[in-house]
Amino acid sequence: MKDxxxxxxxxxxxxxxMLLSGLKVTLFVALGSWLLAMSLAIVLLAVRLSPSRMAQRIVEAYISYHRNIPTLVQMMLWYFGIANFLPxxxxxxxxENQAEAVFAVIALGLCQAAYFCEDLRxxxxxxxxxxxxxxxxxxxxYTGAMRHVLMPQAVRNAVPALVNHSVSLFKNSSLAMAIGAAELTHAVKEMESRTFRAFEAYLIATVIFLIIxxxxxxxxxxxxxxxxxxxAR
Known part of the structure; x- marks a missing residue:
């Protein structure tokens, strides 16, 4: 046993x-998917609150799908399935541009948008x-009222829930390792396989994830x- x-x-x-490079990929995936999720969530909420029944049903189906399918399955579907239909x-x-990280951003962003939308609602x-x-x-x-009056208040009311789901999104960025993204968990696993210092390697990852x-x-x-x-003012 090693000391x-x-x-x-x-x-x-x-x-x-390796750690620094992995951390950069993790932050790229987390930040990119958060921006995608928040932007899409606002659009989904605006559509869901519109008078159109059809639009409401489409958004409800979108949210139901992404909340009931494991994030890892969605990520693999994008990387191993949908990617094959692209030109x-x-x-x-x-x-040539880190396809694994890009698809991780897309999958996480689309999935998390469903949760953010419900928080905003x-x-x-x-x-x-x-x-x-x-x-x-x-x-x-309707659009002006949503943009200038209602949406800012909805975001303010939803801050606690949005923060909790933002933390979950950051932690779920580690799932990108399953499709080959060279993020922090992937780097730590590589370190462990080379040195056989499993406890030290995963302790480092634990501390970094905890701090962020x-x-x-x-x-x-x-x-x-x-x-x-x-x-209050």
Missing amino acids: FNVMALLLNPEFSS DAVQAWLA SGFRAIPMGQTEAARALGHS SLLIMAVGSWIERRTALTT
Whole structure:
């Protein structure tokens, strides 16, 4: 049994470079999928709140699908299935530009959009009905009322739930390893296979994931306090 020695990994130039590279991919996947998820969630919410029954049913079906199929299955479907239907030129470009990370962003973003949409809808329900009537009285169209009056309040109300799901999204970025993305977990697994220091390698990954998750929660708490102060004024 090897002696416990985390520094043997951290001070090794090759392994520290692997960790840094893996962390960059993890942050790329997490941030890219978060931006996609939030943008799409806002669109989905606006459509779901529209008068069109057909549009509402389509959004409901989208949310039901992504909330009931495991994220890992969705990721594999995109990488091993849908990717094969893309034009050859697109597949060639993806192969040269970290296709695994790109499809991880798409799969995570589309999946998480369903959860963000539900968070925003809960925040929207907390808005007093008078706000909608006031926006219409001021001459706002449906789109204008959503953009300038209702959506900002919905986002503010949904901050705690959005932060929790943002942390979940960041942790789920490790699933990208299953399709070959060279993210942090993949780098740690490679370190472990070369050194047989499993405990030290996965301890490093644990600490990094913990620190970043706590930072996300801290930023969320700060935003929540700021929005509470704004509302109080």
